[in-house]
Amino acid sequence: MTAMDPARPQTVLGMLSGTSHDAVDVAAAHLRFTDPHTLALRPLGLHSEPFPAALRERIAAALPPARVELAEVCRLDTELGQFFGAVAARADTALTGRRAELLASHGQTVHHWVDGGRARGTLQLGAAAWIARATGLPVLSDLRTADIARGGQGAPLVSLLDALWLLGEGTRRGALNLGGIANITVPGPGTAPRDVLAYDLGPANALIDAAVTAASGGAERMDTDGARAARGRPGTALLRRLLAEPYYRLPPPKSTGKELFHPGYLDTVLRPGDPTGDDLVATLTELTAHLVGTACRTHRLTELVVSGGGVRNPVLLDRVRAAAAPARVVTSAAHGLPAPAKEAYLFALLGYLSAHGLPGTLPSATGAGAPTVLGSWTPGAGPLRLPPPHPGAPRRLIIEQP
Missing domain, CATH: 3.30.420.40 (ATPase, nucleotide binding domain)
Structure with missing residues (x-):
């Protein structure tokens, strides 16, 4: 990812597997600033693939209140990352013609630790390095922890x-x-x-x-x-x-x-x-x-x-x-956004914001002490070069129809 004009559309993939753990959704979007405080999102489509039955069963077996060996957590993290990477690569081909510039992956939540009404930690599996290797794209992952570290719930990110x-x-x-x-x-x-x-x-x-x-x-x-x-x-x-x-x-x-x-x-x-x-x-x-x-x-x-x-x-x-x-x-x-695809477009938006050094949370919504730039970056095929931070936060998002 290289320095860019924020008015030029950037092609971003957003990927998630939700709490129903039945499929992986990848949305592609063009995102750009039309003025210093207005973001425009043009949806490019949604690509969904169901989990293989055996992998889905293992996710279900790892969810609370089950007790799981760390060896199985390690295997799931790797195999989910490999599956997410394969799905993301196919989505990039189908939706953008392999022109995506970055990807934000929510991963598969296996535990959200809440104690006394306060979120203490969260764990999403799907190792980002495997996704970056499969796609060649820089990958933003671990999108909830930064908000929790500031006293927030890490949710709802939407x-x-x-x-x-x-x-x-x-x-x-x-x-x-x-x-x-x-x-x-x-x-x-x-x-x-x-x-x-x-x-x-x-x-x-x-x-x-x-x-x-x-x-x-x-x-x-x-x-x-x-x-x-x-x-x-x-x-x-x-x-x-x-x-x-x-x-x-x-x-x-x-x-x-x-x-x-x-x-x-x-x-x-x-x-x-x-x-x-x-x-x-x-x-x-x-x-x-x-x-x-x-x-x-x-x-x-x-x-x-x-x-x-x-x-x-x-x-x-x-x-x-x-x-x-x-x-x-x-x-x-x-x-303007199809109902099954909204959350995948959310993660495309959060990836774009993090790439530009912009917070992806609202303290009034999550309870955090301050707005937070989300996630951790894993480089893709080349060195990781993020754009300069964008001056000022967006105040409005418009949906541009294709």
Whole structure:
């Protein structure tokens, strides 16, 4: 990477595997400053590849509350890095014709250490050196630790994208991601455009997937098209018990993950006579919708922009719409970014910002003591040469259509 004119579009790849650990997504984007405080992002497309079944099973076996030998952690870090590198190289060919200039890799989260409501550490696997070797690109990785080191939650990282793109001054618009965990970004109590709140609401697909996997004996991993929730009936008593989870009463900023909402979590809540099978899936779907609806009322939202894998579940999305009313619910495609690709574009944005010496976090959202430049760089085929730091932080992001 060489010094460059910030007005010239730079081609960036953003890559992640989410908490559902079912696939790797790579988005390509052109990013540039149109003026000192306005960023423009032109989406170039999304490339997704499912994990090989054996690798996915090993990721699942390594997640909390499992106890894993360090030898297996080392093997997973290497093999995930090799797989990520192969996927990224194919994405670069398919989306940019091998013209990408840098890549930001979130990696695969295997543990997010939260103690007493404070994030103490985080671990994402997928060794960056293997990705750099496969692509020849400089790779930004370990994107959460710097924020945690400044006292933040290291999450949700999407808050900066939401603040620059969707939460303009005077709006009561919020942004919701329905991944394994549901997180939300909303206007903060102040008046500055970058004064936002962002936090993990609780489970979205994580517990739904666990219930489907158990009900199908492992033959299904998710509620495809919401078919099971559509057939089931939510259990009122179980829903009340689920909503008693202490995490929901913690004030933001806060973060969570499969350290809490893992498949065994349901075993601690369920009692004889509780809903099972499709009725349990319907109850868990209603749980996520209830959490979203409560947040919409608490933050007085008039519009909610939804993205993430949960958008592909029409029953979940319908229940979110009903619970969020009277707030209008739209997907992120209505504002220019396809819902399944938003998080991958986020990491492209964070890679670009870090390359230019710019923070990728908002203290009001993560709880950190100061804005933080994120990640660690691994050189690609040549020496690592970053552009000069950009003067001033962006205040606005616009989406340019191809």
